Amino acid sequence: MRLAELSARSGVPTATIKFYLREGLLPPGERISATQAGYGEEHLHRLRLVRALIQVGRMPVATAREVLAAVDDPGLDQHSRLGIATWALPGPAPGPGPEEEDDAATRTARQEVGSLLEHLGWDQFGPGSPAYETLVRAVATLVRLGYPCEAGHLRRYAHIAAQVSEADLDLLESLPGEVEQVEASVALTVLFEPVLLSLRRLAQAEESARRFRG
Amino acid sequence: MRLAELSARSGVPTATIKFYLREGLLPPGERISATQAGYGEEHLHRLRLVRALIQVGRMPVATAREVLAAVDDPGLDQHSRLGIATWALPGPAPGPGPEEEDDAATRTARQEVGSLLEHLGWDQFGPGSPAYETLVRAVATLVRLGYPCEAGHLRRYAHIAAQVSEADLDLLESLPGEVEQVEASVALTVLFEPVLLSLRRLAQAEESARRFRG
DNA sequence: CATGGTTGGATAGTGCCACTATCCGGCGAG
DNA sequence: CTCGCCGGATAGTGGCACTATCCAACCATG
Numbered sequence: 305m306r307l308a309e310l311s312a313r314s315g316v317p318t319a320t321i322k323f324y325l326r327e328g329l330l331p332p333g334e335r336i337s338a339t340q341a342g343y344g345e346e347h348l349h350r351l352r353l354v355r356a357l358i359q360v361g362r363m364p365v366a367t368a369r370e371v372l373a374a375v376d377d378p379g380l381d382q383h384s385r386l387g388i389a390t391w392a393l394p395g396p397a398p399g400p401g402p403e404e405e406d407d408a409a410t411r412t413a414r415q416e417v418g419s420l421l422e423h424l425g426w427d428q429f430g431p432g433s434p435a436y437e438t439l440v441r442a443v444a445t446l447v448r449l450g451y452p453c454e455a456g457h458l459r460r461y462a463h464i465a466a467q468v469s470e471a472d473l474d475l476l477e478s479l480p481g482e483v484e485q486v487e488a489s490v491a492l493t494v495l496f497e498p499v500l501l502s503l504r505r506l507a508q509a510e511e512s513a514r515r516f517r518g
Numbered sequence: 519m520r521l522a523e524l525s526a527r528s529g530v531p532t533a534t535i536k537f538y539l540r541e542g543l544l545p546p547g548e549r550i551s552a553t554q555a556g557y558g559e560e561h562l563h564r565l566r567l568v569r570a571l572i573q574v575g576r577m578p579v580a581t582a583r584e585v586l587a588a589v590d591d592p593g594l595d596q597h598s599r600l601g602i603a604t605w606a607l608p609g610p611a612p613g614p615g616p617e618e619e620d621d622a623a624t625r626t627a628r629q630e631v632g633s634l635l636e637h638l639g640w641d642q643f644g645p646g647s648p649a650y651e652t653l654v655r656a657v658a659t660l661v662r663l664g665y666p667c668e669a670g671h672l673r674r675y676a677h678i679a680a681q682v683s684e685a686d687l688d689l690l691e692s693l694p695g696e697v698e699q700v701e702a703s704v705a706l707t708v709l710f711e712p713v714l715l716s717l718r719r720l721a722q723a724e725e726s727a728r729r730f731r732g
Numbered sequence: 733c734a735t736g737g738t739t740g741g742a743t744a745g746t747g748c749c750a751c752t753a754t755c756c757g758g759c760g761a762g
Numbered sequence: 763c764t765c766g767c768c769g770g771a772t773a774g775t776g777g778c779a780c781t782a783t784c785c786a787a788c789c790a791t792g
């Protein structure tokens with residue numbers, strides 16, 4: 305398959321594919337001659353994954369490169385791979401970098417988050433992990449706006465998150481092959497986020513109608 | 519309070535506050551003289567909300583303006599206000615506009631999503647609503663990558679989403695005042711997204727450790 | 733063999749968007 | 763008086779995901 309056909313089958317412009325090749329998101333095609341290269345089905349699949357991560361998952365190009373490098377890395381067991389994937393994924397609020405906020409709200413948030421995770425016994429990822437920091441930032445913002453979000457309130461959401469992760473892992477384990485599972489751990493983590501959030505919005509509308517109308 | 523103090527108390531640069539005033543995200547201050555204006559606590563609160571929507575919720579400035587206009591709109595009942603807020607919120611994958619994709623994956627996704635929502639009886643928001651379209655896009659992407667996401671698989675996530683929305687509405691109803699609830703419906707919908715997704719990541723790590731190690 | 737369209741690679745440019753820097757005249761504290 | 767701060771208007775910046783252009787090699791066709 306040539307670049308043009310890869311573009312036609314994926315719907316991605318050739319210029320964009322070249323860009324991804326340059327950025328290392330897509331492995332180079334098999335060299336046919338000095339100025340020609342050929343691509344296979346695996347390139348098509350990877351290209352679709354890249355598009356999904358970037359467009360649906362809103363992942364920055366640089367992050368996608370790191371995540372995909374981890375996916376391709378051999379010699380990692382299932383758990384570390386999922387860990388790497390989860391670690392590298394940017395989450396919903398990457399923020400303007402390590403600006404080390406230390407206001408009252410952030411300190412409160414750290415305390416509530418810490419006590420929540422301690423109570424749940426969730427100690428795989430501690431402070432410093434992206435998910436943890438994102439959580440602290442979000443809770444700090446809620447605190448700053450004056451909304452209740454002590455560990456008690458958060459616990460309810462944590463229990464629900466645990467159910468989601470069970471569904472995630474069930475789905476992951478139902479897939480064949482180990483390589484596929486690694487890729488899937490990334491793809492499913494990212495792509496089920498919009499699914500979950502959209503369903504939440506739809507469910508909110510239903511629940512709101514139930515409570516405020518009929 | 520002058521602009522400089524508003525800036526100091528919120529941590530937002532004065533230039534940025536001026537920008538928000540220009541964009542209509544923040545109501546103008548009370549005119550003290552021809553070239554002086556004063557701001558109150560409500561401006562501080564609104565400014566924090568704006569920052570939260572834009573930075574934590576990743577909402578485009580234009581969308582934030584619309585959402586806040588709906589929040590300020592009097593003469594809307596609770597349900598419509600939540601509806602407007604939820605409708606205007608952009609969700610995780612706004613996409614490159616109404617490009618009317620109509621490939622096989624999208625058609626499959628529309629069918630699965632339709633049958634899922636029909637089965638659940640969720641008919642508040644049909645096709646055309648942002649949440650619905652976001653869901654279709656995400657499912658289409660999953661289909662394209664070859665992951666299982668029939669209505670059956672999605673139902674499990676939908677049930678979990680329903681639990682989230684119950685928690686959301688419980689929290690909303692626990693707040694005093696009606697104006698506060700309107701603002702809260704926006705703030706909580708947006709700000710609990712990172713909370714939920716971060717908790718999911720943390721829970722995934724725990725669940726993964728439980729299954730693949732111990 | 734000529735030749736014209738196509739291919740892959742390199743380089744520079746575009747468009748969007750959330751700010752941000754600068755300038756200007758009016759105000760007000762000392 | 764006066765000098766620095768205030769608010770408002772205008773234009774510029776930086777980041778990022780592409781995208782347009784150019785070039786020489788390549789291959790199919792006549």
